[in-house]
Amino acid sequence: MExxxxxxxxxxxxxxxxxxxxxxxxIVQSAVSQQIRRLERELGAELFDRSARQVRLTAxxxxxxxxxxxxxAAEQRARAVVAELTAGRSTTLRLGTSTGLGAHLDRAxxxxxxxxxxxxxxxxxxxxxxxLDLVASGGLDAAFLRGEPDTRGRDDLRFVPLWQxxxxxxLPARHPLAARPDxxxxARPDxxxxxxxxxxxxxxxxxxxxxxxxxxxxxxxxGACHDAGFTPVPGPAYGSLEDTLTAIGAAxxxxxxxxxxxxxxxxxxxTPRVAFLPFGHPGMELTTSLVVRRTDPPAGLDSLxxxxxxxDDGAGSDRDR
Numbered sequence: 001m002e003x004x005x006x007x008x009x010x011x012x013x014x015x016x017x018x019x020x021x022x023x024x025x026x027i028v029q030s031a032v033s034q035q036i037r038r039l040e041r042e043l044g045a046e047l048f049d050r051s052a053r054q055v056r057l058t059a060x061x062x063x064x065x066x067x068x069x070x071x072x073a074a075e076q077r078a079r080a081v082v083a084e085l086t087a088g089r090s091t092t093l094r095l096g097t098s099t100g101l102g103a104h105l106d107r108a109x110x111x112x113x114x115x116x117x118x119x120x121x122x123x124x125x126x127x128x129x130x131x132l133d134l135v136a137s138g139g140l141d142a143a144f145l146r147g148e149p150d151t152r153g154r155d156d157l158r159f160v161p162l163w164q165x166x167x168x169x170x171l172p173a174r175h176p177l178a179a180r181p182d183x184x185x186x187a188r189p190d191x192x193x194x195x196x197x198x199x200x201x202x203x204x205x206x207x208x209x210x211x212x213x214x215x216x217x218x219x220x221x222x223g224a225c226h227d228a229g230f231t232p233v234p235g236p237a238y239g240s241l242e243d244t245l246t247a248i249g250a251a252x253x254x255x256x257x258x259x260x261x262x263x264x265x266x267x268x269x270x271t272p273r274v275a276f277l278p279f280g281h282p283g284m285e286l287t288t289s290l291v292v293r294r295t296d297p298p299a300g301l302d303s304l305x306x307x308x309x310x311x312d313d314g315a316g317s318d319r320d321r
């Protein structure tokens with residue numbers, strides 16, 4: 001017995017007309033008649049009296065009808081259970097991001113696809129403060145955040161350190177400091193080849209975003225310059241990183257300009273007119289954390305944290321702020 005045959009039988013029993021039943025089933029009448037004949041042969045009894053001009057249920061048919069309806073109701077319940085379980089497994093994570101996550105984000109998403117293939121990720125780019133607000137309000141399920149956040153009034157959020165993001169210096173490709181990447185630094189003769197000492201940049205104008213846009217990054221760079229014994233010479237402001245890199249690449253190589261980008265992002269920037277040099281100064285890196293709500297965490301958060309941990313050794317244990 002096939003459920004299709006039972007479904008056809010119930011429709012004909014309701015309509016008491018093979019043609020109208022076929023129309024409602026969106027199939028030809030001959031297919032309905034054929035399947036019900038097969039059902040009758042399997043049951044060993046006729047379900048319809050076809051001798052009169054009007055189709056009628058036989059006594060067996062009348063007795064079989066409530067059982068047939070029960071079978072179809074059981075089918076619907078079974079489908080609903082499967083749909084509910086499938087919906088329960090399928091999760092969409094709305095994840096706040098920022099420019100420069102680079103390979104870290106790629107590896108995290110790749111690991112998540114292996115750990116929880118049913119989880120979809122929706123990436124949302126926003127400024128740091130906006131990401132915190134969106135996580136707190138439920139507009140985002142989680143967000144990546146670099147550096148030490150301003151946690152005042154953020155008791156509803158939790159910050160989970162993930163990995164360290166080193167910074168690299170960006171200089172014109174023809175600048176003297178970039179032209180000798182295989183030589184030790186003059187300012188620091190014991191430095192490994194290709195490593196730049198911050199003190200070498202004391203006279204080169206620094207291009208940085210406004211502090212309000214990225215206070216952690218600006219404070220780190222300016223503080224490191226002070227530790228190296230100088231106050232950075234402020235350079236001109238540009239509207240975007242692309243504009244900044246273009247200006248640096250076009251700068252007079254004898255004077256130049258410099259800025260910083262995350263090492264994970266530098267690998268993706270195809271700009272042959274600039275050079276990316278690692279720093280020999282300690283601490284030129286920022287911690288990236290995952291920001292989540294302290295209560296009512298989203299489904300799929302554990303899988304996301306496992307995926308992020310798989311990309312790096314991590315930056316430490318969970319910090320409650």
